[in-house]
Amino acid sequence: MSTAEPWTIGRLLNWTTEYLESKGSEEARLEAQLLLGHALGCPKIQLYARFEEVVDEEKRAKFRELVKQRAAGKPVAYVLGTSEFYSMEFVVTPDVLIPRPETEHLVIETLDVLKGRSSEGSLSVLDIGTGSGIIAVTVAKQAPKASVLASDISEKALAVAKQNAEKHGVSERVEFVAGDLFSAVPDGSQFDVIVSNPPYIAQSERPMMDAHVIEHEPHVALFADDEGTAVLRRILDEATNYLKPGGWLLLEFSPMIAKRIAKLAKETGYYEQISIGKDLAKHDRFLIAKKSA
Structure with missing residues (x-):
């Protein structure tokens, strides 16, 4: 994939899914969605409606830091500081x-x-x-x-x-x-x-x-x-x-x-x-x- 291509939400999700899979994640796609949604400040369900949206450098930098922590083995819930339980969001x-x-x-x-x-x-x-x-x-x-x-x-x-x-x-x-x-x-x-x-x-x-x-x-x-x-x-x-x-x-x-x-x-x-x-x-x-x- 050419680095000249714009970093859209879809491209970020696909790249991150493959990267986290290479690090042993069993839920790489879901984790990529959660991390990107957090970086963008939106629910993960909204990401697919914005698949072609280009993400600016500031938000990409925030996303990279989250992905780095997850790739190092830190559980997603601790990276995000929240986890879902009984369809409610809890601080963890x-x-x-x-x-x-x-x-x-x-x-x-x-x-x-x-x-x-x-x-x-x-x-x-x-x-x-x-x-x-x-x-x-x-x-x-x-x-x-x-x-x-x-x-x-x-x-x-x-x-x-x-x-x-x-x-x-x-x-x-x-x-x-x-x-x-x-x-x-x-x-x-x-x-x-x-x-x-x-x-x-x-x-x-x-x-x-x-x-x-x-x-x-x-x-x-x-x-x-x-x-x-x-x-x-x-x-x-x-x-x-x-x-x-x-x-x-x-x-x-x-x-x-x-x-x-x-x-x-x-x-x-x-x-x-x-x-x-x-x-x-x-x-x-x-x-x-x-x-x-």
Whole structure:
């Protein structure tokens, strides 16, 4: 391709897609769209309507810098500083995990449980290990009757979560507290639902993981003990102290430990109607359990 040709949006997308593919990207076209849309300040869907538009040098320079970061291995979400979740845009930084599509199903399950308790008037939700706040904020946005308390051990993560609550207009119904699991939850608090996407990757799984995840995402939010069950076990043991009668606990975990988590839930003697929910790939991904009477 001649360098004398004008750098149109279409040409930039095609060149960048090939370049990112050569760097090992599995979603090179989508990433090229996201990066160029960000550089131009427009949604990626608009790019194709502007395919023949020539991009000026200033915007190309900004785009080149974004592509350079991505080619060096930095995840697109961290390059852009945002990520989509539940059709909403969230601020993300290297202090928080990048939202995964699987967690959208945890939110859907949570909203379904809340609908079942909606006749009781106001609803209370506890989000343990909130990270960027995607669960707390999305639940508050989609369930106007719900008030949410969200905790995290990381002050830096909570700063990101607070930005997202403000961004989506739910700051008045989402309170953030710093502490390890339930340590920051006020004594005597009772919730209709407790939900968590806690650290659940076993230390032994590190060698099998994507290098970009290991290099860029916060380990405190990823890893548990050698089996991956330590944090989940603590939540199962302690959550019943904070659930209302008939309240529900929802947890996300790795499909590899699904049977163990269901067994642990039964062994506590605290829960009934224990079920395992599946993600889009039909993998066992969530525990849904009701506090025993």
